[in-house]
Amino acid sequence: MAVLIYSRNHPVEDWAAALRKEAPDLDIRLHPQTGNPAEIDVALVWKPPPGLLQSFPNLKLIQSFGAGVDGILADPNIPKHVPLARVVDGRLTQGMSEYVLLHVLRFHRQVDTMANNQRNRTWRWLPLVDASERVVGIMGMGTLGGHVARKLVDFGFQVASWSRGLKAVDGVTSFHGDDHLEGFLRICNILVCLLPLTPQTRGIISRRTLSLLPRGAYVINAGRGGHVVEADLLHALDSEWLSGATLDVFNEEPLRPDHPFWTHPKVTVTPHNAADSIPAHVAPQIVDNIRRLQQGLPILRLVDYARGY
Structure with a gap:
């Protein structure tokens, strides 16, 4: 053969x-x-x-x-x-969970702020937020999303999920279908996209959907670059609606050298290596x-x- x-x-x-x-x-x-x-x-x-x-x-x-x-x-x-x-x-699934947990915790524990304070030699106490007061929302509840959700539950976060069909996971508040997308987004302090890229999900992270997130939310996209309308994400960051974003996937890869994501102070770029x-x-x-x-x-x-x- x-x-x-x-x-x-x-x-x-x-x-x-x-x-x-x-x-x-x-x-x-x-x-x-x-x-x-x-x-x-x-x-x-x-x-x-x-x-x-x-x-x-x-x-x-x-x-x-x-x-x-x-x-x-x-x-x-x-x-x-x-x-x-x-x-x-299984190893790819574990790798994706590691990636998402890393960047959820970076935002949750204000790591970037502390690193900036260190560079400026600023000693400033930062108030802690209990994990139980953060809602991490996962878009896409396939093999990867389900594994990530269970890990986040173990860390004590409130976890919500959204998928096309209902996916029940212990400890996770489940939303499904277009009718429930708005309700899902309105509660997410951290939004994680692990959706498959289909005609229905292309551009799903847009100005409209980002505006439904609570002010100060954080976005992690490890799904596909086509899920994000890049100009809309930049607008949400520049308008201070979002606190930041971690992006592992992009509409064009490799990311071109003059792309604004490289130098944006609120964006973390990783080279499509969340898991392999x-x-x-x-x-x-x-x-x-x-x-x-x-x-x-x-x-x-x-x-x-x-x-x-």
Whole structure:
């Protein structure tokens, strides 16, 4: 069985080595050394160029490197008759929880203010706010959002969630659907976006939604850059409606050198490294799906093309 590997960001040689270790019998090919396109059975891809997947006439499975598939679905010519599967990685999930907790606590414990005071040699006592008085709102309650929510509950924060469908998690106040988005936003002192990027969620963090947050709220986006209307976020920061923002994802990556996010005093920029899949840990589940394909068994972690996740 021939497996084609393509990624715009990942070290494809590392992925090839991990797959070969798990399944030495697989015919692993690295783009652009594809060979005969008709021989490709499986495409392991991340942000493939438009038309690449369509060029394999006998493709039987499209497998994503990670949990997100918006970079694959962005191809208007994607062969939708071919199953598309994603990855669910426990280490990636843990990494995302670490990232969100880090930046929630940075805001909660006023770390940036204290660092600025140190630079200015200013000794100023800062009042503490009990975690139980902060509401952290999570947009997106899939594998990542659910794990993050439980960690925040353990830290004593009030936690609220919003998703398209109702997702019940112990200790979390759940909102769902468009009708409940406003009520959710109005209580969030810290807003965390972990949504999948779909036509319905693109631009969801906008001037309108940001205006519904309490004054002084903080925004953390580790979902996708397309969730944020960047000009609207800058306006909310400059008008002092928001206290700050941590951004790991952007509409254009890498972030161009002259982008105002780089130098904005209220913005923390991280280079899309909140969490990532490690080849050695993810290869077994990818190989498992390939074996399932060979044996005619159901493919796991399938993506619904209509929903986009």
